[in-house]
Amino acid sequence: MEKFLFISIFVAIGAIFKRLPVFPKDTAHVLNMFALYVALPAVILLKVPQIQFSSGMLLPALLPWGMLLLSAALILAGARLLGWSRETVGVLLLVVPIGNTSFMGVPMVTAFFGEQGIPPLIVYDQVGTMSVFVFYGAMILALYGSDAKVRFLRIAGRALLFPPTLALFLGLALRSWPYPEPVRESLTVLSGMLTPLVMTAIGFQLKIRLSPAILQPLGFGLAVKLAVAPLAALAFCRMLGLHGLAADVSIFEAGMPPMVTAGALAMAAGMVPELAAAAVSLGMVLSFLTLPLLFWML
Numbered sequence: 001m002e003k004f005l006f007i008s009i010f011v012a013i014g015a016i017f018k019r020l021p022v023f024p025k026d027t028a029h030v031l032n033m034f035a036l037y038v039a040l041p042a043v044i045l046l047k048v049p050q051i052q053f054s055s056g057m058l059l060p061a062l063l064p065w066g067m068l069l070l071s072a073a074l075i076l077a078g079a080r081l082l083g084w085s086r087e088t089v090g091v092l093l094l095v096v097p098i099g100n101t102s103f104m105g106v107p108m109v110t111a112f113f114g115e116q117g118i119p120p121l122i123v124y125d126q127v128g129t130m131s132v133f134v135f136y137g138a139m140i141l142a143l144y145g146s147d148a149k150v151r152f153l154r155i156a157g158r159a160l161l162f163p164p165t166l167a168l169f170l171g172l173a174l175r176s177w178p179y180p181e182p183v184r185e186s187l188t189v190l191s192g193m194l195t196p197l198v199m200t201a202i203g204f205q206l207k208i209r210l211s212p213a214i215l216q217p218l219g220f221g222l223a224v225k226l227a228v229a230p231l232a233a234l235a236f237c238r239m240l241g242l243h244g245l246a247a248d249v250s251i252f253e254a255g256m257p258p259m260v261t262a263g264a265l266a267m268a269a270g271m272v273p274e275l276a277a278a279a280v281s282l283g284m285v286l287s288f289l290t291l292p293l294l295f296w297m298l
Contacts, residue, residue, distance in 0.1 A: 007111055007199050008288070014203020023204070031201035032260075035194055036103065041167035042190035043106055044126075047118040048171030049178075059242060060120045060250040064099075064128030066236070067229050067254050068136060071097040074224050084217055090144025090271040092221045095263050095279045098133050099225070099256035101125040102164060104202075104284065107195040108256070112295045113249055120246040124253045126168045137262060144271055202284055210282075214275045222257075222283055226290040230255030234297060248298045255294045257283030 017023045051057070072093055079089045099105075102125040109117040179187070210218070233254040237247045263280035267273040 007107055007195060010196050010199035011203035011206075011288075014200040015206060016203075017200070018204045018206075028201040028205040031197045031204070032103075035197040035201070037163045039190055039194035039197055040102060040106065041163045042187045043118065043194055044122055044164055044167040045171045045179075046184070046187050046191055047115075047122055048168060049175050051119040051122065056244065056246045057120065057123050059237070059247055060124035060253070061127040063233060063250045063254060064101075064124060064132050067099075067233065068097040068132050070232055071224055071229055074228065075221065078217075078220050082216060082220070085272075086144065087271045088214075088217050088275060090140060091266045091275045091279070092217060093144065094137060094140045094266045094271070095258035095276060096221045096225045098137060098259045098262040099129060099253065100259045100280075100284075101129045101253045101256050103198060103260060104287065105253055105256050107198055108287075108291055109249060109252060110195065112252065112291070113245065116245060117249045120249040121253060122168065124250055126165060129253075129259070130162075130165065133259070133262065137265070141265060206281060206285065210278055211274060214272070214278060218275060218278050218282070221279055222286060225258060225279075225283060226255060226286055230290075230294050234294075251298060252291070252294060255287070255291055257287040 014028070017027065075089065075092045075096060078084070079092075084092075101121070105121055105125060106118065109121045230251060233251045237243075237251055258279050260280055263276040266276035
């Protein structure tokens with residue numbers, strides 16, 4: 001829990017920086033870009049050689065698809081029962097099933113499970129979440145988007161050329177060759193920047209303004225994402241007798257808040273931008289309460 005306190009301190013620092021005029025408005029964006037393009041790839045390059053490919057890694061690779069089916073079914077049922085608009089349904093179908101399993105996942109998994117939790121996280125994120133984002137995300141944007149022309153090949157290309165994904169491919173290619181010590185030291189330093197960068201950026205960009213019109217679908221969507229889905233994953237794994245680090249990290253990852261990129265794409269596609277932004281920002285805030293509770297139940 002000391003690492004969780006460490007995380008909270010950087011969130012508070014970001015919130016303080018936001019109120020200081022010396023920091024420009026795009027500070028959070030710059031921090032996010034450095035984290036995604038430098039620090040996170042460094043983490044992946046360091047940890048990919050530690051991945052032991054076995055039957056135990058099937059769970060983190062496949063569980064995101066199970067969470068997708070469950071979340072989408074619940075959202076469609078809620079939409080039918082509560083009569084949401086088509087655009088509202090589109091936002092929830094995009095942001096609820098796709099979790100923030102790397103950007104938010106790496107610092108939180110490291111805080112609760114230690115460095116040994118990163119290899120199954122990489123499989124969950126890069127094999128599971130990214131494939132869901134590419135195939136399912138493109139379909140939802142094409143079906144429900146109004147202001148953006150979605151092309152599957154464009155989204156797939158971006159995902160494949162995304163620096164963390166390239167780092168995964170490079171790390172897999174170099175599994176048989178140990179890194180020279182200067183390279184390893186440099187990667188260690190860069191990877192250590194991830195948590196301070198991400199959490200400071202989160203604190204800097206916390207801005208929650210809720211209008212009454214979005215409260216019902218927002219509450220429903222976040223309840224599914226942060227509570228129902230991870231609890232269902234926990235029940236499923238325990239019923240099948242699945243225990244151990246890979247199973248626990250997979251369950252923990254199932255409880256991550258909505259992916260920032262998914263929310264941004266929903267806003268770009270004209271699907272109730274306020275709901276998409278609120279789901280991402282409020283989801284991050286609430287996850288600081290729900291994730292410790294989920295870890296306690298593991």
